[in-house]
Amino acid sequence: MPDSPKDLPGRLLPRSFFEHSPELVAPRLLGKLLVALTGRVGAPLAGRIVEVEAYLGPHNDPPDPAAHTHRGPTPRNEVLFGPAGHAYVYAIYGRYFCMNISCEIEGRAGCVLLRALEPVSGRAKMAANRGLLPDATPSALTSGPSRLCQALGLTRKVHNRLDVTCATSRLQVRDDGCPVFEALVTVRIGIKHAVDWPLRFTLPDHKCVSGARNLTGTRLVLK
DNA sequence: ACTCGGATTCTCT
DNA sequence: GAGAATCCGAGTA
Numbered sequence: 579m580p581d582s583p584k585d586l587p588g589r590l591l592p593r594s595f596f597e598h599s600p601e602l603v604a605p606r607l608l609g610k611l612l613v614a615l616t617g618r619v620g621a622p623l624a625g626r627i628v629e630v631e632a633y634l635g636p637h638n639d640p641p642d643p644a645a646h647t648h649r650g651p652t653p654r655n656e657v658l659f660g661p662a663g664h665a666y667v668y669a670i671y672g673r674y675f676c677m678n679i680s681c682e683i684e685g686r687a688g689c690v691l692l693r694a695l696e697p698v699s700g701r702a703k704m705a706a707n708r709g710l711l712p713d714a715t716p717s718a719l720t721s722g723p724s725r726l727c728q729a730l731g732l733t734r735k736v737h738n739r740l741d742v743t744c745a746t747s748r749l750q751v752r753d754d755g756c757p758v759f760e761a762l763v764t765v766r767i768g769i770k771h772a773v774d775w776p777l778r779f780t781l782p783d784h785k786c787v788s789g790a791r792n793l794t795g796t797r798l799v800l801k
Numbered sequence: 802a803c804t805c806g807g808a809t810t811c812t813c814t
Numbered sequence: 815g816a817g818a819a820t821c822c823g824a825g826t827a
Binding site: 653654 | 819820821822823824825
Binding site: 631633644645646668670671672673674676678691693722723724725766767768769770789 | 806807808809810
């Protein structure tokens with residue numbers, strides 16, 4: 579017996595949403611929902627995107643030395659050179675995962691790293707996935723690129739390459755109309771190259787934004 | 802085949 | 815604020 583159709587919040591974002599440069603797509607993703615279906619019958623896990631980073635493809639001048647695609651396609655980053663709107667999930671430090679969404683038109687690479695979410699539904703399940711008590715703070719659940727993967731149960735084996743613009747996908751990005759007027763722009767976190775490129779975007783003063791909240795930045799007005 | 806280091810997190814001090 | 819945990823992808827040979 580297949581799962582009954584799930585009633586997911588908001589509407590699916592179209593692929594065209596992602597067919598632009600990462601620095602354009604990244605701030606537009608703020609306020610959108612990342613929805614992960616568990617595969618079993620039950621409520622999906624959902625979080626609102628509150629912090630992202632753009633990583634630019636090698637066609638840019640100058641190329642982004644911090645991007646995994648810096649030296650061209652490899653077996654690991656191949657999905658980033660394909661069509662936009664697909665998940666790029668990779669393993670880091672032997673124990674964690676990070677989740678990105680591919681951007682640009684097919685043939686050009688680029689992606690947006692999801693760095694923090696605000697839990698929207700399935701908080702108890704997220705806490706269990708993180709090994710925390712059900713009353714854990716929202717920030718403890720999904721504030722950080724690998725924390726959010728753990729909370730939503732995202733792994734490379736299951737979620738890499740998934741199309742986040744597909745209604746039958748286990749991983750989707752949806753728009754529930756939550757208004758976002760402004761983003762804070764800062765440098766990216768935890769990288770060794772291009773450390774001064776302003777490609778990190780956050781919802782200003784949001785409690786679930788990860789770590790370096792005290793970075794100086796500029797305001798970006800979104801239309 | 803072998804080395805190196807990483808888009809992190811947690812646990813100390 | 816520092817150090818450990820811990821594995822695999824990528825680069826070099």
